[in-house]
Amino acid sequence: MLFSRFVRSGLLPVLLSRGLLATAAPDPCAKVAGLQFADPADAIACQKSFPFNETLRQNVLTVVSRVFDFFTFEDFYLNSPSPFQESTTNIRADIARINSTHYATDYDFNRDLWDFTTQLNDGHTRWFPNCYNSYQNLLPAPIVILDKGIFITPDAVEFLNQLGPGFIAFFAAKKFNWQRLAGAKVLTIGGLPASVYIDNIARTVSGNYLDHNVRVNSVVSSYRIVNTDFSQRLGDLAGPLFLTQTSLKFSLIPVNSTTPEVVDVPFVSDFIGAPFTDGPSYWANNCAANDQTNGVDLRSGSSVSRSQPRLARAALMDPAGQPKTAVGLPGPFLPNLPPTNGSTGVIKSFILPGNKTGVMFVGSFEGDFAQFPLDVDAAVKQFKASGVTNLLIDVTNNGGGFVCLGLFLHLFLSGSQIGLPGFQSTSRANPLAQKIVKAGIEQGHDDTISFYTPDNWLFLNGTQMPLDFDYNDPFSSCCRKRSQSADFSALRGLTTWLFLSSSIHVVIRTGVPDPNVTIPTTPPFDLNKVAIIGNGNCASTCSLFTTLMFERHQTKIAVFGGNPLQQIQYKGMAGNQVLEWADLDTEIKTAGLKNDPLAPPDLYGLEHASQLEKRFLDEKLPIAYVSEQPQFRFPYTAETYNNPQKVWLFA
Numbered sequence: 198m199l200f201s202r203f204v205r206s207g208l209l210p211v212l213l214s215r216g217l218l219a220t221a222a223p224d225p226c227a228k229v230a231g232l233q234f235a236d237p238a239d240a241i242a243c244q245k246s247f248p249f250n251e252t253l254r255q256n257v258l259t260v261v262s263r264v265f266d267f268f269t270f271e272d273f274y275l276n277s278p279s280p281f282q283e284s285t286t287n288i289r290a291d292i293a294r295i296n297s298t299h300y301a302t303d304y305d306f307n308r309d310l311w312d313f314t315t316q317l318n319d320g321h322t323r324w325f326p327n328c329y330n331s332y333q334n335l336l337p338a339p340i341v342i343l344d345k346g347i348f349i350t351p352d353a354v355e356f357l358n359q360l361g362p363g364f365i366a367f368f369a370a371k372k373f374n375w376q377r378l379a380g381a382k383v384l385t386i387g388g389l390p391a392s393v394y395i396d397n398i399a400r401t402v403s404g405n406y407l408d409h410n411v412r413v414n415s416v417v418s419s420y421r422i423v424n425t426d427f428s429q430r431l432g433d434l435a436g437p438l439f440l441t442q443t444s445l446k447f448s449l450i451p452v453n454s455t456t457p458e459v460v461d462v463p464f465v466s467d468f469i470g471a472p473f474t475d476g477p478s479y480w481a482n483n484c485a486a487n488d489q490t491n492g493v494d495l496r497s498g499s500s501v502s503r504s505q506p507r508l509a510r511a512a513l514m515d516p517a518g519q520p521k522t523a524v525g526l527p528g529p530f531l532p533n534l535p536p537t538n539g540s541t542g543v544i545k546s547f548i549l550p551g552n553k554t555g556v557m558f559v560g561s562f563e564g565d566f567a568q569f570p571l572d573v574d575a576a577v578k579q580f581k582a583s584g585v586t587n588l589l590i591d592v593t594n595n596g597g598g599f600v601c602l603g604l605f606l607h608l609f610l611s612g613s614q615i616g617l618p619g620f621q622s623t624s625r626a627n628p629l630a631q632k633i634v635k636a637g638i639e640q641g642h643d644d645t646i647s648f649y650t651p652d653n654w655l656f657l658n659g660t661q662m663p664l665d666f667d668y669n670d671p672f673s674s675c676c677r678k679r680s681q682s683a684d685f686s687a688l689r690g691l692t693t694w695l696f697l698s699s700s701i702h703v704v705i706r707t708g709v710p711d712p713n714v715t716i717p718t719t720p721p722f723d724l725n726k727v728a729i730i731g732n733g734n735c736a737s738t739c740s741l742f743t744t745l746m747f748e749r750h751q752t753k754i755a756v757f758g759g760n761p762l763q764q765i766q767y768k769g770m771a772g773n774q775v776l777e778w779a780d781l782d783t784e785i786k787t788a789g790l791k792n793d794p795l796a797p798p799d800l801y802g803l804e805h806a807s808q809l810e811k812r813f814l815d816e817k818l819p820i821a822y823v824s825e826q827p828q829f830r831f832p833y834t835a836e837t838y839n840n841p842q843k844v845w846l847f848a
């Protein structure tokens with residue numbers, strides 16, 4: 198043990214004789230350096246070459262524990278309401294367990310923290326250590342659940358060939374013919390009935406969504422929009438981020454065969470981190486803290502322009518969806534209808550043959566904030582000009598984005614007469630959060646420098662709070678007595694309506710987020726002729742949007758896919774303002790509270806895109822815990838699972 202630790206930290210030549218050095222294992226990171234596609238066993242050996250470090254554990258767990266003080270849902274985890282029991286856990290007991298477990302390597306410590314946060318099944322509350330998210334493990338056998346059973350994706354060859362010659366050469370060198378598996382019927386995976394194995398991945402690997410069957414849809418391959426392009430997701434069985442597996446055994450029946458056979462399918466590790474040449478440079482470039490890891494004190498003024506209001510965002514973080522690893526939707530399955538105006542961004546709109554139905558595929562609420570309203574307006578104008586009367590909105594794999602844009606879309610479709618277009622929300626007034634609000638008021642901060650300042654909030658009557666209104670103070674009398682969690686039962690008149698940035702005030706007051714877009718006073722389409730489809734992977738702002746449509750207009754919603762024997766929700770992970778670690782740290786530093794005993798320290802060991810966050814939510818039972826099932830469910834078929842246009846025609 199000690200021996201290998203010293204080898205890896207480079208001290209061996211000083212401490213041991215040359216004879217011993219000669220037999221020492223070479224640096225496992227040097228073996229995979231420069232390879233785009235590496236053998237998973239080799240990549241794991243590199244990642245496991247860094248010894249466990251108690252100093253790092255204390256630093257990381259102190260940050261994690263103090264960030265959880267801001268976590269709105271903590272109490273709900275102790276006894277998660279039906280049908281979300283699978284996520285039940287005692288967060289503080291988990292942290293204490295990880296604090297006292299013996300780990301051999303830094304990888305093992307991070308893996309445990311990764312598993313714990315992943316299994317909270319809340320995509321806003323994750324631990325993403327770049328150090329161990331530097332590869333994506335790819336299995337050349339992505340799966341789909343279709344009307345006729347579970348299959349290797351029939352388009353696997355067209356789909357995976359896009360990964361390029363290095364990917365193909367890797368398997369050719371192993372003499373492994375993955376191409377012949379495309380479309381095979383899958384009987385068992387990992388020695389278990391296929392659906393049981395899928396349930397296990399949904400339970401332990403997928404995370405992000407409270408609803409189990411929504412996670413089943415994350416396990417399998419599906420179509421989506423990444424940035425502004427059509428794409429196909431590998432699914433969590435075939436594209437996990439944390440390297441653990443080297444191969445996976447299937448029993449399957451290939452296309453045109455009737456005989457089941459057992460095939461052990463190898464994984465390949467696709468490098469998505471920062472380049473390195475050996476262990477020390479791997480650590481320096483992928484693991485050590487850099488200037489993005491922690492927050493900054495914005496009062497110093499230099500780093501961020503104060504003229505930009507801090508816009509509320511609620512989105513799923515999907516590092517595996519970054520352009521480097523995103524694979525396009527193969528050409529034959531792209532829509533061949535001409536897109537309408539307003540289709541260059543995250544929204545792709547089409548008019549189905551006959552001009553009766555317009556389709557808006559809303560891929561996310563991210564991207565170009567100003568362009569989104571213009572695109573909605575342009576598509577609806579063209580729909581109207583063509584005589585469209587029915588609107589179909591596809592939110593498949595919509596990971597959320599700017600809260601304001603979700604509310605804008607709801608308002609635009611509802612007409613401005615609907616009034617305030619969102620939900621009431623609340624904040625967790627823990628003692629440090631209360632100090633942040635007070636410090637901001639004392640120093641005269643506004644929403645150009647902080648998310649916490651009162652001008653980011655509205656009263657229930659829609660009026661913006663004055664800069665000196667301490668909205669977190671009244672909470673203290675009610676909440677401190679019970680727990681310091683958000684108080685969902687006692688929202689009173691003086692509490693807030695929604696945590697929003699100043700631009701939404703414009704939407705609410707005048708109905709116009711952009712001077713060039715006019716919100717219709719009445720709905721542009723009969724709301725009974727608006728329908729929403731998706732695969733339940735509709736996160737954060739997307740779930741706020743679909744819940745608003747469902748609860749206020751009883752909009753018809755259909756969910757495709759999932760395990761047909763289990764119920765499914767039409768959305769997941771409803772949330773409001775979400776801050777990543779660096780943003781929360783910026784709030785604390787800008788309030789001048791970094792030296793407060795309650796404040797988390799800087800992360801100094803690892804560069805983490807941590808998304809442990811605080812957020813503000815809605816009244817009584819938060820939307821995330823309200824069970825709402827779609828009125829319609831359909832299986833995907835071999836024709837539709839990767840073909841949005843065929844899904845729309847069917848719908």
Ligand SMILES: *[C@@H]1O[C@H](CO)[C@@H](O)[C@H](O)[C@H]1NC(C)=O
Pocket residue numbers: 258259262292293296
């Ligand atoms: C972890 O345990 C140590 C004692 O071994 C304690 O000092 C520290 O506060 C604990 N950290 C957390 C985050 O609970």
Ligand SMILES: *[C@@H]1O[C@H](CO)[C@@H](O)[C@H](O)[C@H]1NC(C)=O
Pocket residue numbers: 452453
């Ligand atoms: C299966 O058989 C059909 C009909 O003979 C043929 O067109 C197709 O190419 C075969 N597919 C594979 C994967 O062998």
Ligand SMILES: *[C@@H]1O[C@H](CO)[C@@H](O)[C@H](O)[C@H]1NC(C)=O
Pocket residue numbers: 538575578579582
């Ligand atoms: C589409 O956009 C173009 C360019 O802005 C515009 O001239 C045209 O009128 C639009 N078409 C419809 C149907 O709105």
Ligand SMILES: *[C@@H]1O[C@H](CO)[C@@H](O)[C@H](O)[C@H]1NC(C)=O
Pocket residue numbers: 551552582583
């Ligand atoms: C649909 O609308 C387009 C554009 O307005 C028009 O050119 C076309 O003739 C219409 N088609 C039908 C079937 O009405």
Ligand SMILES: *[C@@H]1O[C@H](CO)[C@@H](O)[C@H](O)[C@H]1NC(C)=O
Pocket residue numbers: 656657658659660690691
């Ligand atoms: C809205 O409510 C706040 C707090 O109760 C109050 O101070 C304000 O005057 C109200 N605004 C309007 C326009 O009614």
Ligand SMILES: *[C@@H]1O[C@H](CO)[C@@H](O)[C@H](O)[C@H]1NC(C)=O
Pocket residue numbers: 567571712713
């Ligand atoms: C909105 O309209 C104004 C003129 O009224 C124009 O200057 C501006 O460029 C337009 N903005 C966009 C995003 O089209």
Ligand SMILES: *[C@@H]1O[C@H](CO)[C@@H](O)[C@H](O)[C@H]1NC(C)=O
Pocket residue numbers: 206250251252253801802
């Ligand atoms: C543990 O990590 C800390 C912080 O990066 C570092 O200063 C220390 O040298 C490490 N300890 C060992 C034994 O490597």
